[in-house]
Amino acid sequence: MLPYSESLDTAGTLFVAASVLAPALLLAEPASEYVTIGVMYAQAMLAAYGLKELGKLCIPRARPFLYFDDYPLREVTEGDAYDSFPSGHVTMAFAGAAFASSVFASYHPDSVWKVPVAVVSYTLATATALLRVASGSHFMTDVLAGALIGTAVGLGIPLLHARIGKQDLEASFSPYSLAFGISW
Template identity: 50%
Template sequence: MATSQNTAPFCRRRNTNSRFILGLFLFLSFSFLASFPILAEPIEIADPSPSVFGNTFQLDLKTDSLLLSGGLSLIGGSYLIDHFMLEEISTVDANTLDIHDVNWFDRWAMQPYDQTMDKVSDVLDGISLLLPGLLMLSPETGFFTVGVMYTEAIVLSYGLKEVGKTLLHRTRPYMYFDLFPEDKVADGDWNRSFPSGHTTMAFTSAAFTSYVFSSYFPDSKWKTPVILGSFAIATATAVLRVTSGNHFPTDVLGGAVIGTLSGFLVPYLHRTRPTNKLLASMNLIPNGLSFTFRV
């Protein structure tokens, strides 16, 4: 294996203020999420297409506002840091990159750039992102509720992965080999390896689809195929991101964790909770009093 003799233009390095500002955005964003238990009384939003299964999931203005504002603040914070708070240096010598500097877990899977596998991973990622649309098309689910929840899950996971890329600026595996893609180098994408964005979004969709489908149709014979199929597509996307030379194994593992948590968390926060209230009534009847209890 030989390293490239070319240089990579438009490398960026972090300003000393970047971590502080990013930390501030993170603090504000997760403060929004942490405040859910404090905001006790929901403001309900009616779904124009109510589910025949009742209120399996329910929107409320406070929860939805907090999720969206948290995700958007993460995206906005990473954008501001990347475009206004990073100093540019002219070039980086690719000959200074040594494969032996990579940790042993990631080193074994490093691959040169493969455009075909890169394109296939794009297609699979697009397919995975469309999967929740099948839930929205079903007449037995609330398309408006599902659509809003999915948007929130995507915004949240996208914001988290952008924070990771902006903060860490990890060099992609293909930079350690000859013939790396110069167009990706020119636009600065070469040092945005962690976490894998494709993997993050694919696992967000897989977790969201699996959780929502299982909640609406707990006894469906399609539940297991939907879960396995969704995560199979997401896993295939992750594998292709490694074999295409775009990512290390830890990049896709990080993306899988972020995506799965985001895809599960958002619908979980919208699930309908039983009131567990004990109701009692007393009625006067000819022979005495009648007491009725129900939960």
């Protein structure tokens, strides 16, 4: 448990942004695959976000910096001082890392770049986790839970798509209401 550090908190936010952008390397795939990859990535990010929000709703937990006298009042007044579990930054970072690594590997099963893509992706995500603990924003259990949730979603969504087949996926939008449906 560490006191709050604004600079480390900011660094953690920069690393999560890099992790969430890691799947941009998939723009090197043929343009015909952009919709498939984009839909999968949107589903992965929405599922990761929803699961971390559900965790925060079900398990209210004080952030580590609240155990110190000099905690940042701004962080408390913004309303998430008791939303420590699981780490949202880490959930999203590991979802991006797992997605980028698994989708790249599925498109290029014999590539020598599979390992470097995975190493860089997971290094960014791990740096996010370490910075969230070092900044006093999370406990180690918060980041471990976030890493598990993010990895499960980042690997699970592409696996689900591989199992159901591209031709069986159908998405629809309704311009007259706030509705979105996916079926197979």
